[in-house]
Each structure stands twice: as structure tokens, then as C-alpha cells.
Amino acid sequence: MGIVFGTVIGVLPGLGGPNGVALLLPITFSMEPTSAIIFVSCIYWGALFGGAITSILFNIPGESWSVATTFDGHPMARDGEAGKALTTAFTSSFVGALMAVAMITFFASFLADVATKFGPPEIFAIQLLTFASIIGLGGSNAFKSLASALIGFGLAAVGIDIVTGEFRLTFGTLELARGFNFIVAVIGLFGIGDILVSVEEGLRFIGVARARVRLREVFSTWRELLGHWRVFLFGSFVGFWMGFKPGGATAASFMAYGFARRFSKNPERMGKGAIEGIIAPESAAHSAGVSALLPMLVLGIPGSATAAVILGGLLIWGLQPGPLLFTEKPEFVWGLIASMYSGNVIGVVIVLTCVPLFAAILRIPFAILTPLIVVICIIGAYAPSSSMVDVWYMLGFGFVGYIFKRLDYPLAPMVLALVLGDMAETALRQSLIMSRGSVAIFFDRPISGTIMVAAIALFLLPAIGMIRRRIGRGSPAGPAIPRGD
Amino acid sequence: MVSDVSKHVSRTTVVIIALVLSIVAAPSRDAAAWEPRNPVEFVVPAGTGGGSDVLARFLVSIIDKHKLSPKPLVVVNKPGGGGAEALLYTKEKKEDPHTIMITPNLLFVTPLHTGIPFSWKDLTPISLLAEDLFILWVNAESPYMTAKQYLDAVKAKPLGFKMGGTAQEDQVVTHLLESAVGGLQFNYVPFKGGGEVCVNLVGKHVDSTVNNPSECVSHWKAGKVRPLAVLDRERATWVEGQWKDIPTTKEALGADIQYLMLRAIFGAPGMKKDVVEFYTGLMKKVHATPEFQKYLADNALKGSFVTGAEFVSKLDAADKQHVEVMTKHGMVKKK
Amino acid sequence: MRVAEIITAAVLCAIGFALTAESWSLGSGWGKAGPEAGFFPFWLGVLLSLTAITLFVQATLSRDRGKPFLEREQLVRVAKVAIPTVAAVALIQVIGLYFATALYLTGYMRWIGRHSWSLVLAVGLGTPLLTFALFEIWFLTPMRKGPIEIWLGF
Known part of the structure; x- marks a missing residue:
């Protein structure tokens, strides 16, 4: 029951995750804590599954961690393979979640200790690694990618500066002092931008007419997925470790996507509907979504906004999250873990049987679907902080998204910079305050040092590759450098 | 609705003024008293899952459970600009009887620090639900057993010790501690949330924190952190357990410090008297529920319900304290 | 197409300048405790302006004049x-x-x-x-x- 609710909520942009759980929390107050958490966490699983649906069908990521899913999921749906894309997304989520739950079951207390080892320097190192992993994503013109990323960082910096508490880049206006909500930007850039691009091309969601999906397709997709087990494993692994920290799921999905692209046998397919491009971010995001609950339970710090709401629920049910929860209320913790298994199994069955139904949405005539999508975008932009200003921002981002797409500025760097820029800057400055200005803090500490070295190596790799290509130019082994026309 | 309520009105309660009336948990109310006609917007100056948000949703759920309001309260999150968005939003809602707001001390800190055109006097004070203590914590593995030992070490090495806290609110507390004790300077590291601060203490990324009890209590019970002093004039004697063993700053350091986090409810500017009475009564009923009392005890909150002139004078005093400390340490934005 | 490229680059450049100017007033130095509030936005603005100028030059020099931005x-x-x-x-x-x-x-x-x-x-x-x-x-x-x-x- 909770799962059905959850999927419904997760599908609605802006209502997914934290808001949905927050709204349904009051229902659980009369319940016993163990059944309450099972109910609430099922909503959570549902929302995690649901986030992929709008990303794939309409290019509107309902949650920040679904952004990476749009890169390949939406092109696939446009090619008439919506059913396959959805099946892949749901299966990947399911596998990711299951692997994370298995890890939690066996290593919960050990992992909690590891989580406390992550201070600001380690967090910064991880952010850097994420950036490094997706370097070179999109665009043929490197300057356009750079401009896009810089705009993203710029947008992230607008508003209040967490370290000094000052307003910055507000140009004296209070409208800008609120900063830009990530979801608002993404709905505009992707959702509205995509509608404009497709009407201009007169596409009317092509391939849709033949998107008559049967359940049989689920099984044929599964057979294909078996060949990609490495991507599953890797995505889940990345997701699990990234999930401990706030914003982890989003970073994890991008990182997994970046790595999948880097190690893919045919990287040029990525971004155009490659199946790995769905598997990696979805398994990572869902795995991170599960592991985000762990620090909430054992440390009392939520790894995601939704976990934060559930944390509120724990307090209201009279439970004190923290290191003692496992020993004081074992039945509660094990009930939760049991619900992780059963909830995900039930969830995946429900969403998979609905795949034909979801795919059928695309058969709705264009002139009806377009205004409906616009309405969904408007509601999604308004809901997070009940603000009309956000709706106007969303429209503005829509036009920017459209122009950028037309002129071949890639959107992915902007989105990633927008979501991680603020966090990365905060962590960097916290670290530098801690070390009183010395950069050595990132390399002195074993964990952050290791990650930093890995990140720097990743940054350098493409450069080394380019040099090698330059040296070996003309030889059949080295691909020719594409020349701009 | 009115006829429904009037059935429950008992003879004695009609006589008593509305405020006293509302202590009674049953929906008995003078039929003429004001009641919300629309859902009430409950503005939270934090994102979903923040400290104020959790408390607000908790209050709403108590109101739902005991059916204390004829129309639902609806939480509206306005996290932008360190609470500035929420403060200005509520200020805009002149004489709107259906908007109330919950706020911690950012009510004072944010306007001073950012220079937004807002003062708490713009809003209509309704009531104070609780006051949260601040405690000086260190990692349990650190050698400092008393606040004096720790602060002596800090004195010996200016800026050599890292104090973690939530954004700018805890910076005020840190400065307060510095000026009261004298001769010491912390290296203040701001974080986004209180829970995060305490975990950073457990992981030894900072040397000490000034967390609220609720943020650190579980780590304390697990033996990971150690409380050194309560930043208040009296020990936390009103709760069960070990809280009352923590000395005050006066006892531990000879420095008289009192800094409390207000958990206050405000109404839109210029709210009418009968409307204020309704909300005051509502909050008083919430405060009296066993759920809320348990919440207070679990988190070692000071739970006296304060309203009217006493509330205003408390606000006034807290305002003065913030202006003083923040001016002294250059935290007030120059206009 | 070329005109649109040039206009976009010009707008980006303007945003870059605005960022630079606004963060300058915040203090964009490297303070005692690491970078100040305006440090990153300042260099961001500088870098964005430079990138935009490059794009501007690229667009101006390009020979592709054929297609208009929109039919x-x-x-x-x-x-x-x-x-x-x-x-x-x-x-x-x-x-x-x-x-x-x-x-x-x-x-x-x-x-x-x-x-x-x-x-x-x-x-x-x-x-x-x-x-x-x-x-x-x-x-x-x-x-x-x-x-x-x-x-x-x-």
C-alpha cells in the first residue's frame, strides 16, 4: 500500500521524496513505530522508483538524482523504446537497492564508524572526484562545456553564503537572495527546454506511435541487461559509498554515469540512448538512497532530504536515532531492514507491471500532452517553496535550456555544477578554515589524500590520452581529432 | 462547525476568558470566538527536514491527532537566504489571520547579519513554546574533563582549537563564550546543520561544539562525546537523567552566561486580538499534550509556555543580547 | 545561426562581468581563513568572461552564415x-x-x-x-x- 502511494507521489515532480514523505508522516503517528517506519520507508522506495518515470518519458527529472537518467533514458524513449528504458531503470534501481541493503545488513555498525571519518576535507575530495569523473561529458566545443559549467557554478553561488552568512551575487535584490532551487532550474532546463526543442523540430515525440509495449518486452530487456552486470556492480558500489553524505545520491548518479561512459565499449553511444547510461545512474542513485538511511539511524544525520524527514518521524514516534538505536530497539531496526527487502521486491513488481501503462502515456496526442507537461512543470516548480518567483525562474531556465540546446551548449556540466558547486565550495572553505588556510589538509589525511590523488589522476587522464593521440596522429590506432567546421 | 462546537460548550467555560478556556483539551470554545475559516499557513524558515521543520510538523501532527483546530495547519517551507525569505514573506502577509510562523533565533541573527528590512517587532508575537539549551561539548576521547581545563588549553593556543557550529547562530554563542571568559579565541568552523556538527565532533574534525542537547544526546549516551558546561544560569534540573550533572558556566568557569534558543510562534503583522487569542490557546493546548511534554523531556528543552507581555520582554532581552554580541564581534552588516 | 552565437556569447560575457563586479565588492581575496565569500565567484566571473570572449571570436570568425537561427x-x-x-x-x-x-x-x-x-x-x-x-x-x-x-x- 505504501509503495503504491509512494510511486504515485514520486511521479509528481516536486512532490517526490521529502515532500511526499512529510505529507504522509502524520498518518503514521497513531501506528506502532515499527509498522510506521515500514509504511514510510515504502513510500521512500516508491519515490525512488518513480523518479525515473518522468525523466525517461518527458525529460523532466522529478528528483535531482534522476538528472543523469535523462541523458540516455529520454533519447531511448524518443527512439520508441520507452518500455525498454523504463524496465532498465526499474531493474537497475532494484538491483542497486538490494545490494545496498545486503551491505547494510552485514556491515551496519562498521559502516557507521567509517561515516564519522568523513569530515569536510574528505567531502571536498569526493566532490572533486565526481567532477573529474564526468569531465568531457557532452558537447563538441570544449569552451561551450566550460561556459556551461561556469554558469552552473555561478548560479549555485547566488544567495546566502553558508560560511559567512552574507548575501552574495544578489545585486541588491531580495528575489535573488533566496538563491536558485536546483529542482526549479532542472525542470525548466530539461522539461520546458525539451518541449520547445521538440515542437521546433516538429517531432511530436516520434516513435511514440509504435511504442505499444507488452510485458514480454520486460523479459527480453532483462536478457540484455545480464550482459551489463559490471555496470550494475559498479553503480551500486559507487552509490552505496556516496550515499552516506548529503547530496550523495545525486553525486553518485553522475559519478556512476561518468565512469560508465569512460569504461564503455562504445562511448559515442552514450547520451544517445545507451543502456549503460540508464543502468549506471539508476543503480547508483537507488543504492545511495538506501545507504542514506544508515547515517540517519546510527548517527542522527540524514544523508538526504527524505531521510531528514524520516528522522523527524523517528523523533515523533519517540525513538532517538543514534548509535544506541541498534541495541535499544533491535526490533525496529530489523523491521526496517526487512522492509527494505520486501518493499523493494513489491515495488519492482508493481512498477514493472505498469511499464506498458507508463509508456502508453506517450501515445496521448501532442496538443494535449504538451499543456499537461507544462502544468506539471509549473506545479513542480511552485511546490518546493510555494513561490511564484520560482515558476518565473523555471520559465526563464526553459528558454535558456532551449537556446543552449539549439546552439549546442551542453547542459550536463551546468546541472552538475549547480548541484555540487555550493557543497564543494562549502566543504573546501570549511577545510581551509580548519587548517587555517593550508591546502596540505587535503593530502595529510589518509582518506581524503587517497581520493584527491584519484581525482587528480582522473583529471589528467584525458589530457594524457590527448597527448598520446596527438603523437600517434595518422596511425590507424589513434582516432582522428574531430575538427570543428 | 459552529453549531457542532456549541453542543460541547459547558456552562462553566463560557464564563472564563478565551485564553483560559483553551487549556481544556476538548473542543469547547465560546461560540463567538474567532476560528480559522481557511487552512492556516504555518511558515517554516528552513527546508524540509531541518530542526524547525521537524518541530513544526510535529506540532501539526499533534493538532491533527487531538483535533485542536477546525481547519488544518499546512506547513510551508521557505528555506531561502538563511530564513530571510520566510521572515519577509510573513511580513508581507499584513493582517492575514491565516498565517503563522515558527522561528528559532535566526529571527534576530539573520536581519542583523544580512541587513534585510525586518525586525521581530514587525510580526505579532503569539507564544514561546520552549527554549533550547546550549552545551559545550568535546570528544569523549579528549583529555579535557572540565570546561576550565579545555578553555585554559584554548587560551594557551589562540585560534588553535576548532569550534564547530551551525552557520551564524552558533557563532554568536561562540563569541559570547569568548567575551564572557576572556583571553581566548576559537577557530570557528560553520556547518549547515546541528546534527552534522555533532558528527564532526565524533569524527574529531573539530575540537568542540556548542550543540543543543537534542543534537548530541545519542552520541553522549553512546559515550562518544562529553558535555563540559551548560550555557545557562541554572542546571537542567527539570529533566530526569544525567542532564542535571552538567555544571553551568558560572560553576565551571566563573563566567555568567545565559544563551537560549527560542522556539517561538509568531503571527502575521497586525493580527487581530481575537485571532491571536485563538492561536495562543491552540499552542497552549499543544504544549499541554503528553506527546509534547515527552518531546521536551527527551531533548532537555526548557518547556515553560510563555505568552503576552512576558513573551515580548523575553524577545526584547534576546534582541538586545544579539545586538550587543554581534556588534562587538563585527557580525552586523553595515548599512 | 552565427548572429545567435554572437549574441549568446555577448550575454555570457556580460554575466561574467557582472559576477566579477559584484564579488569584488564582497571581498574576493584569500583571507586568513582561506578564501573569502567573493573569491570563487570573482574568478568564476573572470573565467566566464574569458570563455565568452573566446566563443565570441570563434563565432565571428566562423564562415557558416547559411542557416538562420530559426526558420x-x-x-x-x-x-x-x-x-x-x-x-x-x-x-x-x-x-x-x-x-x-x-x-x-x-x-x-x-x-x-x-x-x-x-x-x-x-x-x-x-x-x-x-x-x-x-x-x-x-x-x-x-x-x-x-x-x-x-x-x-x-
């Missing part, structure tokens, strides 16, 4: 979606979400989609009603309201 026909198609959308948001600002959505949906489907009135009305009125039930009643999430909703008592 006339494409412009009409985009405008048909964009203008009603902007109008819808403006309408929401004035009369609230539910009535504005109803007007927008019916208007769009009827005049642009040319669907039959029965279908148009079913979707156009059904959607706002469903959203209303979902958000206001079930989830208690208030949406933007105008005078009509307030008059009706919500």
Missing part, C-alpha cells in the same frame, strides 16, 4: 507553445493556479490542438479538479490561489 515556420511553432505558456504563468500569478490551468488547458487544446470540445472540456476541467483534490485536500499542499478561490473559501 519562419519553426519560429511560429515555438511561439505557439511559448506564448501560451508565458500567458498561463502570468494568469496563475493573477487568478491562481486552478482557474488559470483550466483556461490554459482548454484554450490550448481547442485552438492549437483543434480537439473536439467534449475531450477538451473533460481534460481541461478534469485536470485542475484532480490536482485540487490531490494537493489541497489529500496532501494539504497549498498552491497559488487567486481571488476566486479565496471567495470560494479556500
Whole structure:
């Protein structure tokens, strides 16, 4: 029951995750804590599954961690393979979640200790690694990618500066002092931008007419997925470790996507509907979504906004999250873990049987679907902080998204910079305050040092590759450098 | 609705003024008293899952459970600009009887620090639900057993010790501690949330924190952190357990410090008297529920319900304290 | 196409300058405790301006003058979606979400989609009603309201 609710909520942009759980929390107050958490966490699983649906069908990521899913999921749906894309997304989520739950079951207390080892320097190192992993994503013109990323960082910096508490880049206006909500930007850039691009091309969601999906397709997709087990494993692994920290799921999905692209046998397919491009971010995001609950339970710090709401629920049910929860209320913790298994199994069955139904949405005539999508975008932009200003921002981002797409500025760097820029800057400055200005803090500490070295190596790799290509130019082994026309 | 309520009105309660009336948990109310006609917007100056948000949703759920309001309260999150968005939003809602707001001390800190055109006097004070203590914590593995030992070490090495806290609110507390004790300077590291601060203490990324009890209590019970002093004039004697063993700053350091986090409810500017009475009564009923009392005890909150002139004078005093400390340490934005 | 490239690069460059100027006033140095509030935005602005200038030069030098940014026909198609959308948001600002959505949906489907009135009305009125039930009643999430909703008592 909770799962059905959850999927419904997760599908609605802006209502997914934290808001949905927050709204349904009051229902659980009369319940016993163990059944309450099972109910609430099922909503959570549902929302995690649901986030992929709008990303794939309409290019509107309902949650920040679904952004990476749009890169390949939406092109696939446009090619008439919506059913396959959805099946892949749901299966990947399911596998990711299951692997994370298995890890939690066996290593919960050990992992909690590891989580406390992550201070600001380690967090910064991880952010850097994420950036490094997706370097070179999109665009043929490197300057356009750079401009896009810089705009993203710029947008992230607008508003209040967490370290000094000052307003910055507000140009004296209070409208800008609120900063830009990530979801608002993404709905505009992707959702509205995509509608404009497709009407201009007169596409009317092509391939849709033949998107008559049967359940049989689920099984044929599964057979294909078996060949990609490495991507599953890797995505889940990345997701699990990234999930401990706030914003982890989003970073994890991008990182997994970046790595999948880097190690893919045919990287040029990525971004155009490659199946790995769905598997990696979805398994990572869902795995991170599960592991985000762990620090909430054992440390009392939520790894995601939704976990934060559930944390509120724990307090209201009279439970004190923290290191003692496992020993004081074992039945509660094990009930939760049991619900992780059963909830995900039930969830995946429900969403998979609905795949034909979801795919059928695309058969709705264009002139009806377009205004409906616009309405969904408007509601999604308004809901997070009940603000009309956000709706106007969303429209503005829509036009920017459209122009950028037309002129071949890639959107992915902007989105990633927008979501991680603020966090990365905060962590960097916290670290530098801690070390009183010395950069050595990132390399002195074993964990952050290791990650930093890995990140720097990743940054350098493409450069080394380019040099090698330059040296070996003309030889059949080295691909020719594409020349701009 | 009115006829429904009037059935429950008992003879004695009609006589008593509305405020006293509302202590009674049953929906008995003078039929003429004001009641919300629309859902009430409950503005939270934090994102979903923040400290104020959790408390607000908790209050709403108590109101739902005991059916204390004829129309639902609806939480509206306005996290932008360190609470500035929420403060200005509520200020805009002149004489709107259906908007109330919950706020911690950012009510004072944010306007001073950012220079937004807002003062708490713009809003209509309704009531104070609780006051949260601040405690000086260190990692349990650190050698400092008393606040004096720790602060002596800090004195010996200016800026050599890292104090973690939530954004700018805890910076005020840190400065307060510095000026009261004298001769010491912390290296203040701001974080986004209180829970995060305490975990950073457990992981030894900072040397000490000034967390609220609720943020650190579980780590304390697990033996990971150690409380050194309560930043208040009296020990936390009103709760069960070990809280009352923590000395005050006066006892531990000879420095008289009192800094409390207000958990206050405000109404839109210029709210009418009968409307204020309704909300005051509502909050008083919430405060009296066993759920809320348990919440207070679990988190070692000071739970006296304060309203009217006493509330205003408390606000006034807290305002003065913030202006003083923040001016002294250059935290007030120059206009 | 070239003109659009040049204009975009110019706008980006302007944003870069604005960022630089605004963060300069915040203090963009490297303070005692690491970078100040304006440090990153400042260099961000500088870098953005430089990138934009490069793009500007690239666009100016490019020989591709052929295609216009939008064909006339494409412009009409985009405008048909964009203008009603902007109008819808403006309408929401004035009369609230539910009535504005109803007007927008019916208007769009009827005049642009040319669907039959029965279908148009079913979707156009059904959607706002469903959203209303979902958000206001079930989830208690208030949406933007105008005078009509307030008059009706919500």
C-alpha cells in the first residue's frame, strides 16, 4: 500500500521524496513505530522508483538524482523504446537497492564508524572526484562545456553564503537572495527546454506511435541487461559509498554515469540512448538512497532530504536515532531492514507491471500532452517553496535550456555544477578554515589524500590520452581529432 | 462547525476568558470566538527536514491527532537566504489571520547579519513554546574533563582549537563564550546543520561544539562525546537523567552566561486580538499534550509556555543580547 | 545561426562581468581563513568572461552564415507553445493556479490542438479538479490561489 502511494507521489515532480514523505508522516503517528517506519520507508522506495518515470518519458527529472537518467533514458524513449528504458531503470534501481541493503545488513555498525571519518576535507575530495569523473561529458566545443559549467557554478553561488552568512551575487535584490532551487532550474532546463526543442523540430515525440509495449518486452530487456552486470556492480558500489553524505545520491548518479561512459565499449553511444547510461545512474542513485538511511539511524544525520524527514518521524514516534538505536530497539531496526527487502521486491513488481501503462502515456496526442507537461512543470516548480518567483525562474531556465540546446551548449556540466558547486565550495572553505588556510589538509589525511590523488589522476587522464593521440596522429590506432567546421 | 462546537460548550467555560478556556483539551470554545475559516499557513524558515521543520510538523501532527483546530495547519517551507525569505514573506502577509510562523533565533541573527528590512517587532508575537539549551561539548576521547581545563588549553593556543557550529547562530554563542571568559579565541568552523556538527565532533574534525542537547544526546549516551558546561544560569534540573550533572558556566568557569534558543510562534503583522487569542490557546493546548511534554523531556528543552507581555520582554532581552554580541564581534552588516 | 552565437556569447560575457563586479565588492581575496565569500565567484566571473570572449571570436570568425537561427515556420511553432505558456504563468500569478490551468488547458487544446470540445472540456476541467483534490485536500499542499478561490473559501 505504501509503495503504491509512494510511486504515485514520486511521479509528481516536486512532490517526490521529502515532500511526499512529510505529507504522509502524520498518518503514521497513531501506528506502532515499527509498522510506521515500514509504511514510510515504502513510500521512500516508491519515490525512488518513480523518479525515473518522468525523466525517461518527458525529460523532466522529478528528483535531482534522476538528472543523469535523462541523458540516455529520454533519447531511448524518443527512439520508441520507452518500455525498454523504463524496465532498465526499474531493474537497475532494484538491483542497486538490494545490494545496498545486503551491505547494510552485514556491515551496519562498521559502516557507521567509517561515516564519522568523513569530515569536510574528505567531502571536498569526493566532490572533486565526481567532477573529474564526468569531465568531457557532452558537447563538441570544449569552451561551450566550460561556459556551461561556469554558469552552473555561478548560479549555485547566488544567495546566502553558508560560511559567512552574507548575501552574495544578489545585486541588491531580495528575489535573488533566496538563491536558485536546483529542482526549479532542472525542470525548466530539461522539461520546458525539451518541449520547445521538440515542437521546433516538429517531432511530436516520434516513435511514440509504435511504442505499444507488452510485458514480454520486460523479459527480453532483462536478457540484455545480464550482459551489463559490471555496470550494475559498479553503480551500486559507487552509490552505496556516496550515499552516506548529503547530496550523495545525486553525486553518485553522475559519478556512476561518468565512469560508465569512460569504461564503455562504445562511448559515442552514450547520451544517445545507451543502456549503460540508464543502468549506471539508476543503480547508483537507488543504492545511495538506501545507504542514506544508515547515517540517519546510527548517527542522527540524514544523508538526504527524505531521510531528514524520516528522522523527524523517528523523533515523533519517540525513538532517538543514534548509535544506541541498534541495541535499544533491535526490533525496529530489523523491521526496517526487512522492509527494505520486501518493499523493494513489491515495488519492482508493481512498477514493472505498469511499464506498458507508463509508456502508453506517450501515445496521448501532442496538443494535449504538451499543456499537461507544462502544468506539471509549473506545479513542480511552485511546490518546493510555494513561490511564484520560482515558476518565473523555471520559465526563464526553459528558454535558456532551449537556446543552449539549439546552439549546442551542453547542459550536463551546468546541472552538475549547480548541484555540487555550493557543497564543494562549502566543504573546501570549511577545510581551509580548519587548517587555517593550508591546502596540505587535503593530502595529510589518509582518506581524503587517497581520493584527491584519484581525482587528480582522473583529471589528467584525458589530457594524457590527448597527448598520446596527438603523437600517434595518422596511425590507424589513434582516432582522428574531430575538427570543428 | 459552529453549531457542532456549541453542543460541547459547558456552562462553566463560557464564563472564563478565551485564553483560559483553551487549556481544556476538548473542543469547547465560546461560540463567538474567532476560528480559522481557511487552512492556516504555518511558515517554516528552513527546508524540509531541518530542526524547525521537524518541530513544526510535529506540532501539526499533534493538532491533527487531538483535533485542536477546525481547519488544518499546512506547513510551508521557505528555506531561502538563511530564513530571510520566510521572515519577509510573513511580513508581507499584513493582517492575514491565516498565517503563522515558527522561528528559532535566526529571527534576530539573520536581519542583523544580512541587513534585510525586518525586525521581530514587525510580526505579532503569539507564544514561546520552549527554549533550547546550549552545551559545550568535546570528544569523549579528549583529555579535557572540565570546561576550565579545555578553555585554559584554548587560551594557551589562540585560534588553535576548532569550534564547530551551525552557520551564524552558533557563532554568536561562540563569541559570547569568548567575551564572557576572556583571553581566548576559537577557530570557528560553520556547518549547515546541528546534527552534522555533532558528527564532526565524533569524527574529531573539530575540537568542540556548542550543540543543543537534542543534537548530541545519542552520541553522549553512546559515550562518544562529553558535555563540559551548560550555557545557562541554572542546571537542567527539570529533566530526569544525567542532564542535571552538567555544571553551568558560572560553576565551571566563573563566567555568567545565559544563551537560549527560542522556539517561538509568531503571527502575521497586525493580527487581530481575537485571532491571536485563538492561536495562543491552540499552542497552549499543544504544549499541554503528553506527546509534547515527552518531546521536551527527551531533548532537555526548557518547556515553560510563555505568552503576552512576558513573551515580548523575553524577545526584547534576546534582541538586545544579539545586538550587543554581534556588534562587538563585527557580525552586523553595515548599512 | 552565427548572429545567435554572437549574441549568446555577448550575454555570457556580460554575466561574467557582472559576477566579477559584484564579488569584488564582497571581498574576493584569500583571507586568513582561506578564501573569502567573493573569491570563487570573482574568478568564476573572470573565467566566464574569458570563455565568452573566446566563443565570441570563434563565432565571428566562423564562415557558416547559411542557416538562420530559426526558420519562419519553426519560429511560429515555438511561439505557439511559448506564448501560451508565458500567458498561463502570468494568469496563475493573477487568478491562481486552478482557474488559470483550466483556461490554459482548454484554450490550448481547442485552438492549437483543434480537439473536439467534449475531450477538451473533460481534460481541461478534469485536470485542475484532480490536482485540487490531490494537493489541497489529500496532501494539504497549498498552491497559488487567486481571488476566486479565496471567495470560494479556500
